[in-house]
Amino acid sequence: MVESAKLFQFQFQFQFLPKTAPFAAHKTLFACLWVVAVASLLVWQSNSISGFLLLGGVPVQAPPKLRSVVFCLTEFGGVGDGVTLNTEAFQRGVSVISKLGGGQLNVPPGRWLTAPFNLTSHFTLFLAQDAVILGIQDEKYWPLMPALPSYGYGREHPGPRYSSLIHGQNLRDVVITGHNGTINGQGQTWWTKYRQKLLNHTRGPLVQILWSSNIVISNITLRDSPFWTLHPYDCKNVTVKNVTILAPVYHAPNTDGIDPDSCEDMLIEDCYISVGDDAIAIKSGWDQFGITYGRPSKNIVIRNLVVRSNVSAGISIGSEMSGGVSNVLVENILVWESRRAMRIKTAPGRGGYVRQITYKNLMFKNVRVGIVIKTDYNEHPGGEYDPKALPILRDISFINIRGQGVRVPVRIQGSAQIPVRNVTFQDMKVGITYKKKHIFQCAFVQGQVIGTIFPAPCDNFDRYSEQGELVKHAALHNVTDIDYEI
Numbered sequence: 001m002v003e004s005a006k007l008f009q010f011q012f013q014f015q016f017l018p019k020t021a022p023f024a025a026h027k028t029l030f031a032c033l034w035v036v037a038v039a040s041l042l043v044w045q046s047n048s049i050s051g052f053l054l055l056g057g058v059p060v061q062a063p064p065k066l067r068s069v070v071f072c073l074t075e076f077g078g079v080g081d082g083v084t085l086n087t088e089a090f091q092r093g094v095s096v097i098s099k100l101g102g103g104q105l106n107v108p109p110g111r112w113l114t115a116p117f118n119l120t121s122h123f124t125l126f127l128a129q130d131a132v133i134l135g136i137q138d139e140k141y142w143p144l145m146p147a148l149p150s151y152g153y154g155r156e157h158p159g160p161r162y163s164s165l166i167h168g169q170n171l172r173d174v175v176i177t178g179h180n181g182t183i184n185g186q187g188q189t190w191w192t193k194y195r196q197k198l199l200n201h202t203r204g205p206l207v208q209i210l211w212s213s214n215i216v217i218s219n220i221t222l223r224d225s226p227f228w229t230l231h232p233y234d235c236k237n238v239t240v241k242n243v244t245i246l247a248p249v250y251h252a253p254n255t256d257g258i259d260p261d262s263c264e265d266m267l268i269e270d271c272y273i274s275v276g277d278d279a280i281a282i283k284s285g286w287d288q289f290g291i292t293y294g295r296p297s298k299n300i301v302i303r304n305l306v307v308r309s310n311v312s313a314g315i316s317i318g319s320e321m322s323g324g325v326s327n328v329l330v331e332n333i334l335v336w337e338s339r340r341a342m343r344i345k346t347a348p349g350r351g352g353y354v355r356q357i358t359y360k361n362l363m364f365k366n367v368r369v370g371i372v373i374k375t376d377y378n379e380h381p382g383g384e385y386d387p388k389a390l391p392i393l394r395d396i397s398f399i400n401i402r403g404q405g406v407r408v409p410v411r412i413q414g415s416a417q418i419p420v421r422n423v424t425f426q427d428m429k430v431g432i433t434y435k436k437k438h439i440f441q442c443a444f445v446q447g448q449v450i451g452t453i454f455p456a457p458c459d460n461f462d463r464y465s466e467q468g469e470l471v472k473h474a475a476l477h478n479v480t481d482i483d484y485e486i
Contacts, residue, residue, distance in 0.1 A: 063106045063126045065104070066104050072106045073105060074108065077092070080108065080109070082112075082113055082134065085114065085115065085136065086114045087114045087115040090105075090117040094120050097123055098120035098121070102120075102123060105124070107178070109131050110130075112131070114135065114136065115136050116141070116165050116204070120174075121173055124174075126181075127178030127179070127181020127220055132181065132182045132184055133166075133182070133183045135185040139162065139199070144160040144161065148161075148233060149293050150261075150262060150284070151285065151320070152288070152289035153382060154202035155202045156194075156202040157199070157201050157202050158382060161201055161204065162204035164207055164208035165185055165205075165206050167208055168208075168210070169211050170212065171213075172212065172213055173214045174212065174214070176207070179219065180220060184224055185225040187227075187255065190203050190227070203254070204227055205226075205230070206227075207230050208232075211233070212235045213236040215232060215235055215237070217230065218242050219243070221243070221246065222244070223245070224246070224247055224248075227255070228255070229257050230259070231259045232259075232261065232263050234263065234295050236263070237264075237266075238266040239267045240258060240268045240269075240271065241269050242271065245257040245273040247276045249337075250310060254277050255275045257273035257275045257279040257280055258273070260282050260300055261282075261283040261320075262285060262297055263300070264299055265300075266300045266301070267301050268280065269303045273308070274309075275309060276312075278312045278313050281313075281315075281317070281318070282317045284296050284320070284322060284324055285320055286322060286381050287350060287385040288351075288386060289322070290322025290350075291323070291389060294323055295323045297321075297323070297324070297326075297328075298326045298328075300327070302328070302333070306336070309340070310337060310338060310339060313340035313341065313342065313343035314340065314367075315341075315343070316344070317357065318344060318345040319347065320350075321352050322350045322351045324352040325352070325354045325355075328358070329358050330357075331361050333362050334363045334365065335363070340369045341369070341370045341403075342370070342372070343372040344357075346374070346418070347376055347378045348378075349378075350390075351386075351389035351391060354393050357395070358399070359398045359399065362398075362401050362403075364402070364403030364406050367406050367407075369407065369408045369409075370401070370406045371401075371409065371410045371411070371412070372411050373411075373412040373413060374411075374413050375413060376413070376415065391418060393419075394422045396423050397423075399427060400427045402428075404430075404431040405433050406432055407433050407434045407439075409428075409439060409440060410439075410441060410442075410457075411441045412442050412443065413441075413443050413444075413482055414442075419444045423445055424449075425448075425457060425461070427453075428453045428454065429452075432455060440455050440458050441481050442461075443480040443481065443482050444480070445460050446474065458481050459474060460474050460478075
């Protein structure tokens with residue numbers, strides 16, 4: 001089957017051994033899972049030519065008829081030669097479908113250069129196998145838009161920001177899917193200009209959908225975004241499934257994979273993400289603007305992912321979380337060759353909260369820091385913020401954590417202003433590379449450890465047996481044991 005060649009189809013159903021099994025058994029299980037993951041990656045790479053997946057040489061399939069009305073981009077004058085600008089063809093196709101009340105636009109094999117264009121409701125954008133939508137690199141073709149209300153700032157510059165390549169707002173029932181076709185933002189020029197400070201406005205995402213509901217994005221590849229790759233903003237009922245997201249792991253600044261932002265009821269599953277910033281970053285607005293906008297991100301499930309982030313984190317919450325983040329489940333995740341695996345980041349001035357967060361069945365491979373909670377991530381819009389707006393961090397659980405080649409498994413850096421409350425660790429065994437004390441680091445954190453934990457936790461936690469019996473009370477919850485030298 002074609003699907004067997006897709007890494008993002010790999011289902012991580014981690015069935016770990018009982019907690020009483022010896023650590024060697026867990027190492028054996030980890031090795032087996034890692035072999036399968038790497039083998040899948042090699043299959044994925046071996047079927048790629050010039051960055052485009054061939055799916056094992058299987059002939060191109062006819063696009064399915066997902067809507068009652070179906071058009072092909074060529075019917076609107078599209079030319080897939082990689083040189084002709086197809087913006088008007090996309091715009092005409094979307095306009096016709098909008099007037100009909102909905103339909104499907106098929107993008108056939110080819111390289112379809114375009115400037116940004118908008119989507120419409122009750123719409124499916126279908127990318128055939130070997131179809132590549134290419135973003136034009138000249139920023140003069142990218143329209144400017146107002147700053148998002150929960151940011152009040154372009155994020156990189158004051159004032160307006162560039163549009164996303166594929167954009168939609170106030171929509172219902174939108175699908176972007178295909179036979180693993182590609183949307184390529186050709187972000188290299190943007191990254192260079194950003195580093196050289198030649199841009200006067202904030203770069204645009206690759207795909208951004210605002211104030212919309214019932215969104216499905218599946219079976220495609222997103223790559224080389226100028227900025228954040230997939231950015232659903234203030235949306236409800238969003239599914240992202242079987243998506244590959246790629247950017248260089250170095251020198252591709254701010255190319256986050258997926259950034260749910262003030263979103264509700266969202267599922268992200270069965271994806272492979274390797275990018276130049278956070279693979280996933282859950283957000284909800286920036287400082288006073290996010291507090292005023294007041295839209296939390298909540299009811300989010302992230303599962304069955306392979307992620308890589310050499311310069312940032314596999315999965316982050318924040319740092320822009322001023323509207324609040326709650327009721328998040330992160331499970332069955334492999335993080336490999338990354339600077340950090342799981343991170344929560346915030347600071348005075350953010351306000352909001354991060355609570356009811358569960359991490360379950362995580363595996364770290366060659367990660368510098370496994371779990372990070374940081375409360376002094378001081379980036380603020382224009383330097384103007386209320387330092388008395390303090391976020392609340394509480395009710396965070398880590399269950400069934402495994403890993404090898406981890407330098408610091410846990411670093412929880414609360415503060416007197418922003419203590420971290422009710423953190424639970426249960427069933428954790430992480431192989432470490434740095435033989436030094438204090439590799440489980442804490443400051444101003446309170447919580448509990450249940451059962452056996454390796455490496456040994458800091459003294460800030462109450463310790464319970466696996467049967468739930470109190471073994472030892474914590475020392476002082478404000479004990480500080482942070483060592484950035486490791």
